Amino acid sequence: MRNFILCAVLLGVSAAAWADQVVLTNAGADTPIALVDAQFGDCENDTPFTSVSPIAIGDATEGADCDAEIIVFSDDNAIAVVENPGLTAGDDTVTVALQSRWVVPVRYWVVTIDPVPPDLEDIYRDQVDIADQAFNESHAGISFAEPTFDYEDDPTWGQDVATLAMGVFNGDTDPDVYTAKLAERIAPLLNTMNVYAVQAPALTGFHLALPDGRSSGHITIGVTATMSTLAHELGHAMSLDHINFIGIDTLTGTVGEYCVAYGDHAYYDGTCDYGVKNLMWAEQSGLRDEITEGQGFRTTVNTLSFINGRVPAIRPPAEPQRDCADWIFDRSCPYLALDEN
Amino acid sequence: MDYLIRIGLSACLLAIAASTWGVPWGVPPTYTIVISEEKKTPTPTQITAYVKAWINCFECTNGELQRVVDSGTDALADLAKVLAGDAEFFPDRGAEYEQQWLDVKSYAAEVGREISLTQLQFVGYQEGALRTVYRARAEMAIAIIDPPSSTPSPIL
Numbered sequence: 376m377r378n379f380i381l382c383a384v385l386l387g388v389s390a391a392a393w394a395d396q397v398v399l400t401n402a403g404a405d406t407p408i409a410l411v412d413a414q415f416g417d418c419e420n421d422t423p424f425t426s427v428s429p430i431a432i433g434d435a436t437e438g439a440d441c442d443a444e445i446i447v448f449s450d451d452n453a454i455a456v457v458e459n460p461g462l463t464a465g466d467d468t469v470t471v472a473l474q475s476r477w478v479v480p481v482r483y484w485v486v487t488i489d490p491v492p493p494d495l496e497d498i499y500r501d502q503v504d505i506a507d508q509a510f511n512e513s514h515a516g517i518s519f520a521e522p523t524f525d526y527e528d529d530p531t532w533g534q535d536v537a538t539l540a541m542g543v544f545n546g547d548t549d550p551d552v553y554t555a556k557l558a559e560r561i562a563p564l565l566n567t568m569n570v571y572a573v574q575a576p577a578l579t580g581f582h583l584a585l586p587d588g589r590s591s592g593h594i595t596i597g598v599t600a601t602m603s604t605l606a607h608e609l610g611h612a613m614s615l616d617h618i619n620f621i622g623i624d625t626l627t628g629t630v631g632e633y634c635v636a637y638g639d640h641a642y643y644d645g646t647c648d649y650g651v652k653n654l655m656w657a658e659q660s661g662l663r664d665e666i667t668e669g670q671g672f673r674t675t676v677n678t679l680s681f682i683n684g685r686v687p688a689i690r691p692p693a694e695p696q697r698d699c700a701d702w703i704f705d706r707s708c709p710y711l712a713l714d715e716n
Numbered sequence: 717m718d719y720l721i722r723i724g725l726s727a728c729l730l731a732i733a734a735s736t737w738g739v740p741w742g743v744p745p746t747y748t749i750v751i752s753e754e755k756k757t758p759t760p761t762q763i764t765a766y767v768k769a770w771i772n773c774f775e776c777t778n779g780e781l782q783r784v785v786d787s788g789t790d791a792l793a794d795l796a797k798v799l800a801g802d803a804e805f806f807p808d809r810g811a812e813y814e815q816q817w818l819d820v821k822s823y824a825a826e827v828g829r830e831i832s833l834t835q836l837q838f839v840g841y842q843e844g845a846l847r848t849v850y851r852a853r854a855e856m857a858i859a860i861i862d863p864p865s866s867t868p869s870p871i872l
Contacts, residue, residue, distance in 0.1 A: 494833065511823075579773075579776075601846060604774070617774070659773070659849070
């Protein structure tokens with residue numbers, strides 16, 4: 376009997392010891408999340424583990440036919456992508472040195488026609504704070520610096536800019552014509568998100584991409600756009616699309632939400648796999664200040680994201696990059712709605 | 717019949733594209749919209765939904781304004797309600813915005829920033845911004861549907 380107990384204890388200790396772990400350095404004060412691609416018996420992708428460091432991830436190995444990758448999300452840190460982390464059949468400790476968030480400078484170019492509210496800069500500073508909060512607390516690992524400001528106050532020119540901006544918004548003005556008009560007076564800053572605030576009351580905002588899909592670092596917003604508009608446009612600049620759109624169900628004639636995500640798209644069922652506060656809803660009225668880890672991953676790794684697409688890039692080119700469009704869900708790209716936060 | 721043929725062709729092209737790109741099925745979500753644009757007379761409920769989608773869209777790349785315009789003069793009553801600030805189109809979100817201000821304030825303190833607006837300013841700005849955009853967009857739609865009445869009536 377004594378031998379049996381001893382044996383059981385030894386087995387228990389051994390089983391407890393047969394565990395791999397991820398040790399984080401420089402982790403934030405939150406509870407980090409690790410998504411692990413590995414063989415756990417079967418191949419698994421994006422299996423989530425949530426804990427303070429060290430994060431126990433069970434007995435994971437790098438099987439021949441399985442992906443091997445660890446992605447770590449943590450507040451106040453950039454997303455860490457560790458490809459082929461060296462998981463063996465034995466006990467493994469994978470150390471991940473987390474880096475600070477990637478910082479995007481923001482410059483507002485205020486194009487005025489009429490006098491603007493005296494507290495406009497306060498409003499814009501808080502818009503940037505909302506964006507910073509949304510991307511940080513959702514683990515996207517991107518920070519937006521306190522904005523700087525410049526004013527262009529020629530009313531005639533400002534009216535032309537506003538008219539062209541509305542034309543771009545309505546789809547009947549070539550964006551090149553609009554940007555050429557802006558270039559008459561404004562030299563956009565390199566490696567900076569240039570935000571053009573124009574006095575067009577019907578305008579919320581838009582982001583302009585380059586012909587190859589990369590962000591141009593150009594966002595236009597209406598001077599009186601809602602507080603979350605900038606954060607939404609920054610989502611586009613970081614490669615995200617809308618998570619829904621309004622359409623008509625061809626079978627029922629119902630007007631409703633169509634949700635963009637694998638397995639949940641192009642039909643109306645009244646629900647989507649996203650929280651009501653998600654930044655990338657196509658409507659502006661709600662309180663929008665969250666994104667999912669699936670979205671955050673894309674903002675960091677996608678080649679089209681502003682932090683990767685510039686020369687020199689804000690995020691070093693040696694860091695892993697992907698082409699995970701919103702609707703792609705495969706071994707390289709987590710489900711867009713994946714949300715462990 | 718022509719319409720059905722176009723749907724079939726679109727589906728075939730999408731199937732070819734999806735298999736060529738190795739993309740999971742159902743990918744570019746906009747195709748449903750393309751084939752769903754039937755020219756039927758919309759119901760009042762649908763028109764209200766169209767108007768809400770138009771005044772509320774961010775980038776409005778999905779034909780939101782066109783759907784309102786296609787509804788013709790049947791949409792004018794709803795658009796007039798928008799100009800009048802009718803509660804159906806302006807749901808009270810004050811409590812949400814107050815909470816958002818508290819969240820941003822708390823977050824800003826954590827990362828060494830400081831929220832600039834007071835809670836009253838924040839909520840007031842947000843509500844005013846929505847009013848401005850909604851009304852400007854209602855005026856845009858009215859100006860296309862019924863140009864002579866594009867000036868808001870004082871009784872609204």
